Amino acid sequence: MTLTTLPPTAGSGLDVLWFLPTHGDGRYLGTATGGRAVTLDYLRQVAQAADTLGFYGVLIPTGKSCEDSWLVASALAPVTKKLRYLVAVRPGLASPTLYARMTATLDRIADGRLLINIVTGGDPVENAADGIFLDHDQRYEVTREFLDIYRPLLAGETVSYEGKHLKVEGASVLFPPVQAGGPKLYFGGSSEAANAVAAEHVDVYLTWGEPPSAVKAKIAEVRRQAEARGRKVRFGIRLHVIVRETNAKAWAAAEELISHVDDATIAAAQSVFARLDSVGQARMRALHGGRRDKLEVSPNLWAGVGLVRGGAGTALVGDGATVAARIEEYAELGIESFIFSGYPHLEEAYRVAELVLPRLKLNHDIARASATVNTGPFGETIANDYRPVRQVSQS
Numbered sequence: 001m002t003l004t005t006l007p008p009t010a011g012s013g014l015d016v017l018w019f020l021p022t023h024g025d026g027r028y029l030g031t032a033t034g035g036r037a038v039t040l041d042y043l044r045q046v047a048q049a050a051d052t053l054g055f056y057g058v059l060i061p062t063g064k065s066c067e068d069s070w071l072v073a074s075a076l077a078p079v080t081k082k083l084r085y086l087v088a089v090r091p092g093l094a095s096p097t098l099y100a101r102m103t104a105t106l107d108r109i110a111d112g113r114l115l116i117n118i119v120t121g122g123d124p125v126e127n128a129a130d131g132i133f134l135d136h137d138q139r140y141e142v143t144r145e146f147l148d149i150y151r152p153l154l155a156g157e158t159v160s161y162e163g164k165h166l167k168v169e170g171a172s173v174l175f176p177p178v179q180a181g182g183p184k185l186y187f188g189g190s191s192e193a194a195n196a197v198a199a200e201h202v203d204v205y206l207t208w209g210e211p212p213s214a215v216k217a218k219i220a221e222v223r224r225q226a227e228a229r230g231r232k233v234r235f236g237i238r239l240h241v242i243v244r245e246t247n248a249k250a251w252a253a254a255e256e257l258i259s260h261v262d263d264a265t266i267a268a269a270q271s272v273f274a275r276l277d278s279v280g281q282a283r284m285r286a287l288h289g290g291r292r293d294k295l296e297v298s299p300n301l302w303a304g305v306g307l308v309r310g311g312a313g314t315a316l317v318g319d320g321a322t323v324a325a326r327i328e329e330y331a332e333l334g335i336e337s338f339i340f341s342g343y344p345h346l347e348e349a350y351r352v353a354e355l356v357l358p359r360l361k362l363n364h365d366i367a368r369a370s371a372t373v374n375t376g377p378f379g380e381t382i383a384n385d386y387r388p389v390r391q392v393s394q395s
Helices: 040-053 069-079 096-109 124-129 136-154 194-201 212-227 246-256 263-275 279-288 321-335 345-355
Strands: 001-008 015-019 057-058 084-089 114-118 158-162 167-171 185-188 204-208 234-244 296-298 315-319 335-341 366-370
Touching: 015 345, 040 057, 040 069, 040 185, 040 366, 057 315, 069 084, 084 096, 096 124, 096 136, 096 167, 114 136, 124 167, 136 158, 136 167, 136 194, 185 212, 194 212, 204 212, 204 279, 204 335, 212 234, 212 321, 234 246, 234 345, 263 279, 315 321, 321 335, 321 345, 335 345
Parallel strands: 015 057, 015 335, 057 084, 084 114, 114 185, 185 204, 204 234, 234 315, 234 335
Antiparallel strands: 001 366, 158 167
16 A cells, blocks of 8 residues: 655644553453553554654653653654654653753654653652652642753753752753754643643643633633743643544444443542542543543543543544544634544554544645555455545535
8 A cells, every 4th residue: 555645734733643552552441351562563553653644743651550751762763754752751750951861862863853741740659659759739849940950951051050949050961952942842730830830831731631611711821821921832632532434433432442341440440530639630530520421521522531541531532524623623722732542542543544634734744545556455456456446425
């Protein structure tokens, strides 16, 4: 199969990223049935599919349940061509000087394809295991001080700094990143403390997939605070996607995804989420309340993933036109970056690329299979003699 590259649509504006499932993958949530092991071979398949299909980049998650995002990105960057890697920096877990050197090195390895996700962390139990004994607002204080040091270092400055939590003297990065000033900084958080950090420091503020009215309010507040500081912040959203040829098939797939989840599993997961001091996680939990009978929390926005999965817990569900329409609704609010995932991540990447991406105005090229070049079959050749012809809708 040959692939032709479709250029960005005129008047484009959206970046669409995919997700590397370094914490595991499978056909169902909440069960080992249909599960897939996290191996370098499988992650390479997902990354190379995303690269070939034309996704802007991939998010690599962070935490004790995941393979290390830095090592995964360094292994996969050399085997992809255009794909960008959104890698986590955890303020408080290592010094800003060390992270700056790591960032510059990985940006060179990836030839300027590195993006940085600033993660403050919301699980007190995991934080304690990592040696971090700070409350919610103290962690954001550390994040602010960290970025006061980290960003100037990547811009080539020599930094001496003394704050409440962090202190450096004469810090510098000898070998600079490929990207002038360093990679773009992404950041998510729903608290007042998070909003202040976003307004002051980051390039892209991320929200999890809440209903459009809630997202609109979050955007307005961060934008207001950024403008008060003379800054402009872009906005992104983190969502799952369940897309099929028809709406009925998509909703059936959503139900199938949680078909192995029982009440005990939901209760166990929700008890863990309840201990977190993350405002964003509390907002995710409030969408479904641990109940599976009212999961469509907004048109085509389904909260079933959040019954057992922490972090992003909602999915856009529908056929390609419906999902694209919902994406456009968020785009009209000011969302420019969309970070999607879907189960299993390899197969769903193809569904999104085939059914959704061609309907969007994008900032990046996407690929589409073509039957016009005689270098291989497009679909399985019929009776060893005839090539199948794409059916064109009459609607």
